[in-house]
Amino acid sequence: xxxxxNLVCRYGKVEALKGISLSIKQGQLVALIGANGAGKSxxxxxxxxxLPLASGRLTLDGEDITGCSARQILAKGIAHCPExxxxxPDMTVNENLDMGAYLRSDSDGVEADRDRxxxxxxxxxxxxxxxxxxxxxxxxxxxxxxxxxxxxxKLVMFDEPSLxxxxxxxxxxxxIIDGIRKSGTTVxxxxxxAYSALxxxxxxxxxxxxxxxxxxxxxxxxxxxxxxxxxLGG
Numbered sequence: 001x002x003x004x005x006n007l008v009c010r011y012g013k014v015e016a017l018k019g020i021s022l023s024i025k026q027g028q029l030v031a032l033i034g035a036n037g038a039g040k041s042x043x044x045x046x047x048x049x050x051l052p053l054a055s056g057r058l059t060l061d062g063e064d065i066t067g068c069s070a071r072q073i074l075a076k077g078i079a080h081c082p083e084x085x086x087x088x089p090d091m092t093v094n095e096n097l098d099m100g101a102y103l104r105s106d107s108d109g110v111e112a113d114r115d116r117x118x119x120x121x122x123x124x125x126x127x128x129x130x131x132x133x134x135x136x137x138x139x140x141x142x143x144x145x146x147x148x149x150x151x152x153x154k155l156v157m158f159d160e161p162s163l164x165x166x167x168x169x170x171x172x173x174x175x176i177i178d179g180i181r182k183s184g185t186t187v188x189x190x191x192x193x194a195y196s197a198l199x200x201x202x203x204x205x206x207x208x209x210x211x212x213x214x215x216x217x218x219x220x221x222x223x224x225x226x227x228x229x230x231x232l233g234g
Contacts, residue, residue: 002047002059005021006019007056009054018210020210021212022212025186026186027186029201032204035231041190042210046058047188048073049070060155078155079153081156087144090131093124145158155185157188159190160191161191201218
């Protein structure tokens, strides 16, 4: 579904991604793991059109999308749920969801998807007219997920969805992401909790200092000695 070939990205003179290549199949949940600064978030920013590419190629469903703007990438079916949630703090829950659907013209479908999100996240339904900046961290993460889903994406990317959340909320967020995958939407996830990410993913890539050094099924990666010692606490 998504092919990334020899992707290079730079911040000034610093090469953050050093020619990485990866592939995501339709319906998969793929995890990117690695230490802070390895290039995981940079990869998502490059795919979503936020960060320009120095070189490389992106292909979605056989179509070359290299160089497309963030708006064009979203219109083609890739949504990005960013690290730190990044909800619009002065807008209500409803207004944030509207922002997720701003490229859509099927008003009936938008309302149906909003109803589904409120069914999935009852706490958001209770707070639909509350401004997002007053929500708890867990509620903001639920809203960020809902906002991404409102674009009706083919592929949704999650950047550190468990960051800063209480353990019981983390479990709920992971369950929701797994449900999104099971509904047929393809998922690419960057996650600091490597063990949980590897447990739930179909395939994973390990990034170290801007290069992919290992890839395989979640089960294979959990059993790898280097992964266990460096990222899973032995």
